[in-house]
Amino acid sequence: MASTSTTTASAEADTAPDSQTFSDLGLDDAVLKALKDVGYETPSAIQAATIPPLLAGRDVVGLAQTGTGKTAAFALPILSRLDLSQKTPQALVLAPTRELALQVCEAFEKYAAHLRGVHVLPVYGGQGYGVQLSALRRGVHIVVGTPGRIMDHLEKGTLDLTELKYLVLDEADEMLKMGFAEDVETILADTPDTKQVALFSATMPAQIRRISQKYLHDPEEITVKNKTTTSANTTQRYLVVSYPQKVDALTRILEVENFEGMIVFTRTKNETETLAEKLRARGYAAAAINGDVVQAQRERTVNQLKSGKLDILVATDVAARGLDVERISHVVNFDLPIDTESYVHRIGRTGRAGRTGDAISFVTPRERRMLTSIEKATRQPLTQMQLPSVDDVNSTRLARFDDSITAALADPEQIQRFRDIVGHYVEHHDVPEADVAAALAVVAQGDTPLLLDAEAERAQRFDRFDKDDRGERMRGDRPERGRRDDRSGATGSYDRGARGDRPDRAPRGDGGPKTTYRIAVGKRQKVEPRQIVGALANEGGLNRGDFGAIQIRPDFSLVELPANLSDDTLRRLENTRISGVLIELRPDRGGNSAKREDRPRYRRD
Numbered sequence: 001m002a003s004t005s006t007t008t009a010s011a012e013a014d015t016a017p018d019s020q021t022f023s024d025l026g027l028d029d030a031v032l033k034a035l036k037d038v039g040y041e042t043p044s045a046i047q048a049a050t051i052p053p054l055l056a057g058r059d060v061v062g063l064a065q066t067g068t069g070k071t072a073a074f075a076l077p078i079l080s081r082l083d084l085s086q087k088t089p090q091a092l093v094l095a096p097t098r099e100l101a102l103q104v105c106e107a108f109e110k111y112a113a114h115l116r117g118v119h120v121l122p123v124y125g126g127q128g129y130g131v132q133l134s135a136l137r138r139g140v141h142i143v144v145g146t147p148g149r150i151m152d153h154l155e156k157g158t159l160d161l162t163e164l165k166y167l168v169l170d171e172a173d174e175m176l177k178m179g180f181a182e183d184v185e186t187i188l189a190d191t192p193d194t195k196q197v198a199l200f201s202a203t204m205p206a207q208i209r210r211i212s213q214k215y216l217h218d219p220e221e222i223t224v225k226n227k228t229t230t231s232a233n234t235t236q237r238y239l240v241v242s243y244p245q246k247v248d249a250l251t252r253i254l255e256v257e258n259f260e261g262m263i264v265f266t267r268t269k270n271e272t273e274t275l276a277e278k279l280r281a282r283g284y285a286a287a288a289i290n291g292d293v294v295q296a297q298r299e300r301t302v303n304q305l306k307s308g309k310l311d312i313l314v315a316t317d318v319a320a321r322g323l324d325v326e327r328i329s330h331v332v333n334f335d336l337p338i339d340t341e342s343y344v345h346r347i348g349r350t351g352r353a354g355r356t357g358d359a360i361s362f363v364t365p366r367e368r369r370m371l372t373s374i375e376k377a378t379r380q381p382l383t384q385m386q387l388p389s390v391d392d393v394n395s396t397r398l399a400r401f402d403d404s405i406t407a408a409l410a411d412p413e414q415i416q417r418f419r420d421i422v423g424h425y426v427e428h429h430d431v432p433e434a435d436v437a438a439a440l441a442v443v444a445q446g447d448t449p450l451l452l453d454a455e456a457e458r459a460q461r462f463d464r465f466d467k468d469d470r471g472e473r474m475r476g477d478r479p480e481r482g483r484r485d486d487r488s489g490a491t492g493s494y495d496r497g498a499r500g501d502r503p504d505r506a507p508r509g510d511g512g513p514k515t516t517y518r519i520a521v522g523k524r525q526k527v528e529p530r531q532i533v534g535a536l537a538n539e540g541g542l543n544r545g546d547f548g549a550i551q552i553r554p555d556f557s558l559v560e561l562p563a564n565l566s567d568d569t570l571r572r573l574e575n576t577r578i579s580g581v582l583i584e585l586r587p588d589r590g591g592n593s594a595k596r597e598d599r600p601r602y603r604r605d
Contacts, residue, residue, distance in 0.1 A: 021041065021042055021043075022041075022042070022043055022076075025043065025047075025051045025052055025055070025076075026051075026055050026080075027051065027055070027076055027077070027080045028080035028081075031080050031111055031112075031115070033114045034110065034112065034114050034115075037113060038110060039291070040072070043069075043072075044068055044069035044072075044339070046064040046068045046070055046073050046222070047073045049222045050062050050198070051073060053220045054073075054074065054196070055081065057196055058196075058218070058219070059197045059217050059218065059219040060197075060221075061198075061199045061204075061216065061219045061220070061222065062074075062199070062200045062201075063201060063203070063223040063224070064202070064222075064224040068340060068377065069341060070170065071170070072107065073200070074168045075104070075107055075108050075111050078090075078142065078166050078168075079111055079115060081166075082142075083165075084115070084116075084117050084141065086141070086163060087139035087140075088160045088161075088162070088163045089141065089143045089160065089161060089164060090141055090142065090164065090165045090166060091141065092145075092150070092161060092167050092187075093142070093143070093145075093168040093170055094145065094146070094147055094150065094167070094169050094175065094180075094187065095146060095171060095175075096147075096174040096177075096180065096534075096538070097174075098122070098124035098125065098126055098127075100170065101123070101124050101146055102122050102124075104144045104170065105121075105122045105144045108144070118142070119135070119138070119139060119142070120140070120143075120144065121135045121136065121140040121144070122144050122145065123144070123145030123146070124145055124146045124538075125149050125540065125541075125572050126540065126541040126572060132158075136158060136160075146180075146539075147175060147187065148180070148535065148538065148575075148577050149539070150183075151183050151187070151577060151580075152577075154187070154190065161191050163192070164195050166195060166196050166197075167187075167188070167195050168197075168198045168199075169184065169198070169201075170200050171201065172199050172200065173203045173205060176207055176208065177531075177534070178531060178535060178538065179527065179528075179531030179532075179535055179578050179579055180535075181207060181579070182579050183577060183580055184211070185211065185214075185215070188215040189215070197219070199211070199212060199216065199219070233355060233356050233357060234347055234356070234357040234358065236359045236378075236380060236381075236382045236383070237360050237382060237383045237384070237385045238362070238363045238382045238384055238385065239361070239362055239384070239385050240364075240365065240384070241364065243364055247275070247278055249362065249387055250264070250334065250362075252387060252388045253332070253360060254279075254284060255388065256392050257358070259311075260328075261308075261310075261311060261313075261325060261327030261328045261329060261330075262328065262329070262332060263312075263313045263315055263328055263346075264286075264313070264315070264331075264332045264334050265315060265316070265331065265333050265334060265335065265337070265346050266316060267335040267337075269290040269291060269316060271314075272288035272289070272290045272314045275288070275314045276312075276314040284312055285311045285312065286310070286311070286312035286314060287301050287304070287305075287310055287312075287314070288314045288315070289302075289313060289315050289316075290316045290319045291319060298319070302323065302325065305325050305327065305328075308327065317345065317346065320346070320349060324349070325349075328349050328357070329350060331346055331347050331359045332360045332362070333346060333359070333362060336367050336371075340373055340374050340378065343377075343378075346359075360385070422436050513562070513563040513564070514560040515561060515562070515565075516558050516559070516560050516587070517559050517560075517561050517585055517586065517588060518556055518558055518559075518585070518588040519532070519557050519559060519585055520581060520582065520584040521578045521579060521581050521583055522552055522553045522554050522556045523552055524554055524555060525578070527552060528552075529550045531578055532559060532578060535576055535577070535578045535583075536559070536573060536576060539572055539573060539576040540569045540573045540576070542569075547559065547560065547561065548560025573585045
């Protein structure tokens, strides 16, 4: 479907008009009701600019950074125009990784909460075909998947796209970087010409421009640039921490930060209650507010925060909308928000009206890209902080203990009374006054020691914040679903930033035993190591540490992978394609006549 023209919309505005609401965009009433439930009030710039043309049936090219609300920009118009009587897929969303595919599915389900009978199916490598086939037989309205697995279903004849009405390319530039260009073009060419296409990308390289001109019909091109909306009075920091360590990390921060009032943001309603309970068990005055809290209780809780009866409020984004309490000196993002707009709203609870504030974000190793998106969107750097050490905590506790002694000494009458008590004990037990004072301090500390034991802490490995994604998952971290950017580490895709944009190197291995495998793509297919890593990681569920050396030969490539790959992983990798070619993964038997030492090798740094 050739393009006849490209329209550049006036969406280079920094934000959507302040007075504009979602109801102004023409969305379905049931969709608007779902948006109200999740607390969305005004559309972001990309949403305000793209939803009307998509509702009108126009093809769209949307250029905006990650974290600007692109998922809602295409999901809301699709849901508003869905024909629930049609059982074959009406909408297909292509995403570069399974994590993003799952996240997009969750977003569709959230926005379709008041649309009865909407079925959304994630399709990605690593999941058994049986689950996907069963769902497709029952009937699916929206399919969200990675290009490789979508191609597999099309070749097997198990995915019917003959009645497809909407096709979305999400993170198009990332898909091309991972080697899915040929698969994407095949899917675009083999689906109905009458379909509506939306292409979303952070950048517009020549290849995406060519795809747009070839497969999109008269697309409206919309470019959105966000300006910073965070207060200059707010200091923004982040701490790299794995999920199981978040509660202990928060406790340490509460120990050393000089805060007056604090809001701790979590992703879910249940998490607010759980975290508030854990903080209360540690002696903090904390309470939770979320969408399930009735208005009267919410008002009582906020008044307690204002009056100082409560120091910590654990909240969801929805519950904290419009909250303005002068005592709030700190905001902690216990879970990173799903987009940059939510981040701005969150940290806007502090540093208001000329006051200073602090914002601290917990970032898991797989969320670093979202951190980068926040910095780009706000045009303000976030400073990395270290977990407060045992010495830091003990210094703070001793300072507070000193302050309490100083305060007690300010009451001469009380001091004289207890001086008589101490003197009585010294006289009858022949114990130095300093020892009695130390004993009283022991009594005062109760069951909780005044100072932390560094040796005990090291034994518990509390100080060890492993930044490697493999280590994080080995320790049993909860999957970080629901975020658009939580992908690079989890999928094992080639980390260009971390490796200095050197496309001729494989990722760093983890030192475990490796076996060399042979795949049927090489220089003739113009394959690069990053494409191999991206495809194998995405389909096989591998991590960056699972890859060793990569050798690219004219007609094939050799890849070092873990020697203990499971049969299930091997089966999934057998069906993987790179640049449209089935890789035919198999152990390398050294059957090529070229000498090993003469082969170009791409080694770990």
